Amino acid sequence: xxxxxxxxxxxxxxxxxxxxxxxxxxxxxxxxxxxxxxxxxxxxxxxxxxxxxxxxxxxxxxxxxxxxxxxxxxxxxxxxxxxxxxxxxxxxxxxxxxxxxxxxxxxxxxxxxxxxxxxxxxxxxxxxxxxxxxxxxxxxxxxxxxxxxxxxxxxxxxxxxxxxxxxxxxxxxxxxxxxxxxxxxxxxxxxxxxxxxxxxxxxxxxxxxxxxxxxxxxxxxxxxxxxxxxxxxxxxxxxxxxxxxxxxxxxxxxxxx
Amino acid sequence: xxxxxxxxxxxxxxxxxxxxxxxxxxxxxxxxxxxxxxxxxxxxxxxxxxxxxxxxxxxxxxxxxxxxxxxxxxxxxxxxxxxxxxxxxxxxxxxxxxxxxxxxxxxxxxxxxxxxxxxxxxxxxxxxxxxxxxxxxxxxxxxxxxxxxxxxxxxxxxxxxxxxxxxxxxxxxxxxxxxxxxxxxxxxxxxxxxxxxxxxxxxxxxxxxxxxxxxxxxxxxxxxxxxxxxxxxxxxxxxxxxxxxxxxxxxxxxxxxxxxxxxxxxxxxxxxxxxxxxxxxxxxxxxxxxxxxxxxxxxxxxxxxxxxxxxxxxxxxxxxxxxxxxxxxxxxxxxxxxxxxxxxxxxxxxxxxxxxxxxxxxxxxxxxxxxxxxxxxxxxxxxxxxxxxxxxxxxxxxxxxxxxxxxxxxxxxxxxxxxxxxxxxxxxxxxxxxxxxxxxxxxxxxxxxxxxxxxxxxxxxxxxxxxxxxxxxxxxxxxxxxxxxxxxxxxxxxxxxxxxxxxxxxxxxxxxxxxxxxxxxxxxxxxxxxxxxxxxxxxxxxxxxxxxxxxxxxxxxxxxxxx
Numbered sequence: 001x002x003x004x005x006x007x008x009x010x011x012x013x014x015x016x017x018x019x020x021x022x023x024x025x026x027x028x029x030x031x032x033x034x035x036x037x038x039x040x041x042x043x044x045x046x047x048x049x050x051x052x053x054x055x056x057x058x059x060x061x062x063x064x065x066x067x068x069x070x071x072x073x074x075x076x077x078x079x080x081x082x083x084x085x086x087x088x089x090x091x092x093x094x095x096x097x098x099x100x101x102x103x104x105x106x107x108x109x110x111x112x113x114x115x116x117x118x119x120x121x122x123x124x125x126x127x128x129x130x131x132x133x134x135x136x137x138x139x140x141x142x143x144x145x146x147x148x149x150x151x152x153x154x155x156x157x158x159x160x161x162x163x164x165x166x167x168x169x170x171x172x173x174x175x176x177x178x179x180x181x182x183x184x185x186x187x188x189x190x191x192x193x194x195x196x197x198x199x200x201x202x203x204x205x206x207x208x209x210x211x212x213x214x215x216x217x218x219x220x221x222x223x224x225x226x227x228x229x230x231x232x233x234x235x236x237x238x239x240x241x242x243x244x245x246x247x248x249x250x251x252x253x254x255x256x257x
Numbered sequence: 258x259x260x261x262x263x264x265x266x267x268x269x270x271x272x273x274x275x276x277x278x279x280x281x282x283x284x285x286x287x288x289x290x291x292x293x294x295x296x297x298x299x300x301x302x303x304x305x306x307x308x309x310x311x312x313x314x315x316x317x318x319x320x321x322x323x324x325x326x327x328x329x330x331x332x333x334x335x336x337x338x339x340x341x342x343x344x345x346x347x348x349x350x351x352x353x354x355x356x357x358x359x360x361x362x363x364x365x366x367x368x369x370x371x372x373x374x375x376x377x378x379x380x381x382x383x384x385x386x387x388x389x390x391x392x393x394x395x396x397x398x399x400x401x402x403x404x405x406x407x408x409x410x411x412x413x414x415x416x417x418x419x420x421x422x423x424x425x426x427x428x429x430x431x432x433x434x435x436x437x438x439x440x441x442x443x444x445x446x447x448x449x450x451x452x453x454x455x456x457x458x459x460x461x462x463x464x465x466x467x468x469x470x471x472x473x474x475x476x477x478x479x480x481x482x483x484x485x486x487x488x489x490x491x492x493x494x495x496x497x498x499x500x501x502x503x504x505x506x507x508x509x510x511x512x513x514x515x516x517x518x519x520x521x522x523x524x525x526x527x528x529x530x531x532x533x534x535x536x537x538x539x540x541x542x543x544x545x546x547x548x549x550x551x552x553x554x555x556x557x558x559x560x561x562x563x564x565x566x567x568x569x570x571x572x573x574x575x576x577x578x579x580x581x582x583x584x585x586x587x588x589x590x591x592x593x594x595x596x597x598x599x600x601x602x603x604x605x606x607x608x609x610x611x612x613x614x615x616x617x618x619x620x621x622x623x624x625x626x627x628x629x630x631x632x633x634x635x636x637x638x639x640x641x642x643x644x645x646x647x648x649x650x651x652x653x654x655x656x657x658x659x660x661x662x663x664x665x666x667x668x669x670x671x672x673x674x675x676x677x678x679x680x681x682x683x684x685x686x687x688x689x690x691x692x693x694x695x696x697x698x699x700x701x702x703x704x705x706x707x708x709x710x711x712x713x714x715x716x717x718x719x720x721x722x723x724x725x726x727x728x729x730x731x732x733x734x735x736x737x738x739x740x741x742x743x744x745x746x747x748x749x750x751x752x753x754x755x756x757x758x759x760x761x762x763x764x765x766x767x768x769x770x771x772x773x774x775x776x777x778x779x780x781x782x783x784x785x786x787x788x789x790x791x792x793x794x795x796x797x798x799x800x801x802x803x804x805x806x807x808x809x810x811x812x813x814x815x816x817x818x819x820x
Contacts, residue, residue: 053660074816075664091657102581
């Protein structure tokens with residue numbers, strides 16, 4: 001059923017009227033890979049992730065996920081994918097537990113497993129004691145935790161995470177990072193966007209840097225250093241060099257006036 | 258007070274919904290003329306109505322034969338003096354209703370809390386913002402009409418003074434609403450805190466009762482509107498101690514040349530308006546940032562998955578999950594609870610009329626039409642109102658539907674079941690009320706129930722289609738759920754479908770009401786059975802066709818998902 005690639009984007013373009021959000025993107029991810037998508041605001045990261053789950057239709061090109069065409073077999077694709085959006089607009093009139101119950105039912109998780117998984121995840125994310133409250137009373141971090149649990153609960157083959165660690169406390173962030181590593185061992189592929197370069201450097205097998213809708217660089221840290229001609233540098237320097245924003249001193253001086 | 262800040266805040270309130278709704282969210286540009294169209298249109302209607310009224314009045318007064326006519330100036334001024342009180346009542350009802358229907362989303366209004374804006378500026382802007390839209394358009398239309406009518410009749414100063422009083426009356430009403438709004442939030446918070454896990458049901462029942470109270474009040478005022486208007490002049494002078502009529506009393510004195518008394522009541526009105534404004538400022542300062550406590554629905558640590566009745570009824574886990582989620586939405590979201598109000602009002606108003614509580618049809622006798630109305634209208638209204646908002650009610654969380662493995666069939670089946678279930682409940686409740694109050698015969702009861710079901714299913718299917726076509730997911734400042742033009746389409750489509758389904762019964766009903774009209778048909782069981790059967794066939798065809806159309810629409814809806 002599955003192709004050798006967990007994700008395959010071929011010549012993908014997305015236009016919003018005259019604005020080109022993603023421009024002729026070609027990208028493949030192997031099964032079990034953790035892939036980090038970096039880029040300045042508005043570079044097309046979220047649009048790319050949304051196209052992987054069918055939340056945005058590409059203007060041109062093809063998107064394949066786990067060997068399935070996202071446009072032709074959307075329901076089958078969604079069944080295999082866990083998704084966390086950048087801003088978790090979730091059903092705020094439900095309690096945390098009702099929301100997770102809803103998600104588990106939608107993904108067809110059997111009742112016994114559902115109970116076990118929900119209990120475990122709530123405990124891991126330290127949401128015990130608040131799971132019976134309506135979500136509208138949760139903090140942003142708690143909403144993010146609920147979003148993350150809802151992406152993990154059905155044991156997906158591919159995780160699409162848009163800024164997954166935003167608003168999380170250090171303990172939960174560490175749990176998520178370690179958990180992604182464990183899932184990698186089970187063959188789960190992860191593609192995530194983030195602005196926290198240390199996290200990308202620490203947990204991603206490969207990193208892609210997007211700028212103005214295009215993939216500027218792609219590879220592991222060593223390959224990125226070569227692309228940026230910055231041997232021995234960290235990801236921050238590479239990122240700033242590749243996105244042409246390294247000369248920040250002048251900007252700061254201008255602001256200080 | 259920094260008036261620039263006030264203007265900025267009013268502009269934000271006015272634009273907040275429009276920006277989010279716009280299809281072209283990028284590079285948004287506003288056409289100034291179109292943005293203010295309700296007010297221009299109201300002003301034009303006001304001017305044209307005044308010109309027409311002036312023409313008619315001139316014709317009447319040119320007929321020397323019409324006896325006992327008061328002088329035109331006197332008649333005009335006696336109308337002018339009651340207008341401020343009418344505007345106060347009208348603005349109070351509408352601004353309060355608008356406040357009740359606001360969604361819980363506060364994203365757009367929270368910004369002002371961390372900007373350097375004072376509570377005085379915020380409150381002033383909020384009072385004006387309460388009036389934006391329909392309430393202000395009506396005042397603009399009335400003021401334009403008053404001024405236009407006063408010019409050819411030589412009453413320009415009186416007309417201008419009345420127009421000013423109308424705006425002051427609207428501001429007064431809105432200031433009162435602002436205070437009530439803050440108190441309502443504080444009161445609801447206190448209720449939640451004290452009612453614990455029952456808060457969800459306290460809110461549900463409380464909201465419905467609150468709505469019903471205001472609607473019945475509104476119908477009470479409007480059903481007796483003619484006598485209300487005729488007596489208002491007299492009423493105003495007898496209740497002079499009620500500050501809400503002081504503006505009108507001031508006008509009355511001034512128009513009669515009693516300038517000292519007029520000046521006194523103008524001063525009192527100004528003091529009252531200022532008092533209301535400062536009361537609202539104080540309440541905002543005290544409770545403006547008040548957050549109602551969290552509602553705990555379940556105790557912690559007792560989670561047990563439910564297999565539920567829905568699974569036994571043949572629904573898949575996906576469909577059952579959507580139905581359960583929607584049930585919770587409609588019992589917990591304030592803006593959705595209001596959908597239950599209209600059918601309840603449709604049941605209550607004829608009852609109040611028949612019991613003589615409000616004026617209208619006062620005959621208590623059982624009538625076939627009345628029975629038909631109470632059985633069919635509330636259920637049909639429920640099917641129409643629910644169906645058209647079932648998709649849009651997902652709001653900004655609609656991405657969850659798009660991103661989940663939900664097929665078009667799952668979506669339509671669950672949403673359609675929800676619509677027909679609640680419409681059936683309303684049909685049963687309305688039927689029981691109808692039987693209790695109007696005592697229809699057994700035959701009438703059975704036919705009314707059967708026709709009720711025949712109406713619910715097709716109207717539910719049609720309105721769900723409207724829900725797909727006209728879905729509006731914006732939530733700020735008010736959750737719209739369906740675009741207004743599609744609400745109209747839904748209404749006409751439901752009316753046409755209802756007429757088509759009931760058409761086979763029309764001859765029988767006419768013959769029952771007027772036996773001589775179609776001899777031999779009244780009480781003819783065979784003809785009645787044929788009519789009901791034909792009605793059922795029409796209902797089935799419409800339902801089946803629209804159910805299939807809905808599946809295609811859902812497929813398209815899920816395919817074109819864009820968030």
